[in-house]
Amino acid sequence: QSALTQPASVSGSPGQSITISCTGTSSDVGSYNLVSWYQQHPGKAPKLMIYEGSKRPSGVSNRFSGSKSGNTASLTISGLQAEDEADYYCCSYAGSSTPVVFGGGTKLTVL
């Protein structure tokens, strides 16, 4: 069982927007604005899409955005494209004793 809770799957049609939630606790997501999001296509390494809650690395489309409310972080993808179909993982800093925790991953299907 993962420390952070994500929906197992979400889906949307091309052009639509979807949001993936990532629920933690007051010890991780709720205490730090240090959630990152990774996209992983089959057989490939994960790719950083969002870090420090809402920052986008250079080269990542502005269709991807991150936010947080309380103990839940969210990844929103607008203007869905076929290439967005992948697994998405959230990750949060959780302090010095257990420094990092992951979500179990969400499979995004573009219909």
Added chain:
Amino acid sequence: QVQLQESGPGLVKPSQTLSLTCTVSGGSISSGSYYWSWIRQPAGKGLEWIGRIYTSGSTNYNPSLKSRVTISVDTSKNQFSLKLSSVTAADTAVYYCARAGRYFDWHSWGQGTLVTVSS
């Protein structure tokens, strides 16, 4: 742009030690304030952070693996390494090396290497 490449045996026997090396190119492993991590992913499952080493040589490990993990760095070869002792079938996974800032934002990843634990 920094690139990372994992290498090591793809098959390890139960109870033995898994050893992997990550070779860094396109930049010095000693420069900048970066943390160099190992992360693994069993087939069909999620990601698990194993541990990391800072450019100074200081380390942090996942508490659930700490008793079996050693991460070291060889700056002369621009490499860092993972040793995981007393492996079982549960350690079978794709192992990735990655570079991050202080708060686990892994901007750069290796392609991953599959390690199977089997007799």
